[in-house]
Amino acid sequence: MNKKDNIVRAAVKIFSEKGIEKTKISDIVKEAGVAQGTFYLYFPSKLSLMPAIAEIMVEKTLTIIKGNVQDDVSFSTKIEQIIDSIFMVTRDYNELQALIYAGLASTEHLKEWEAVYNPFYVWVSDLLREAQSEGVIRESIHVERTAKIMIGLIESAAEQIYLYDSDKDDQARIQKIEVNQFVKHALGVKD
Numbered sequence: 579m580n581k582k583d584n585i586v587r588a589a590v591k592i593f594s595e596k597g598i599e600k601t602k603i604s605d606i607v608k609e610a611g612v613a614q615g616t617f618y619l620y621f622p623s624k625l626s627l628m629p630a631i632a633e634i635m636v637e638k639t640l641t642i643i644k645g646n647v648q649d650d651v652s653f654s655t656k657i658e659q660i661i662d663s664i665f666m667v668t669r670d671y672n673e674l675q676a677l678i679y680a681g682l683a684s685t686e687h688l689k690e691w692e693a694v695y696n697p698f699y700v701w702v703s704d705l706l707r708e709a710q711s712e713g714v715i716r717e718s719i720h721v722e723r724t725a726k727i728m729i730g731l732i733e734s735a736a737e738q739i740y741l742y743d744s745d746k747d748d749q750a751r752i753q754k755i756e757v758n759q760f761v762k763h764a765l766g767v768k769d
Contacts, residue, residue: 582620584610586634589627593677598624629690632678639667640698653709654769657761660702661732661754668736669750676741699725706765716766724765732757 588610
């Protein structure tokens, strides 16, 4: 692992333990095992770490989704697997996601969000394009815009449960069913 990755991983750990406000750069570099000057070679401030942390989280999410979405199932089942995966990631990493949102919202780096999410958008766009070419979903959708809307909807629904609500397990099950039905209806999925 290179020094930049060490710094990012150390920041995640320290931010999670102390919070963004109470974390000092000296805490991060100590955890990363690098000199403070090395930190500044990669990041001008502690908040400038947020896009790098978000990128790791998006990569992890996409890896989990790709691992859970099976090639040999119907498109309808793939949608269910995507929804289940996003809910699982949001449940398992809810504190990190809340940290990322808080950090990005308090910086000028929020505009980098679209670039960080691009690999995820591309993957879902490709999935939608394939389903469209097979006649499984409506021809009229714009796959790139729809991919962004779909990801945003599913993540928002999962965050409502795992970042804000209380009775998580029962609510998550109900929320997943509703999101699944909504997405399939919006796409015009033909089973």
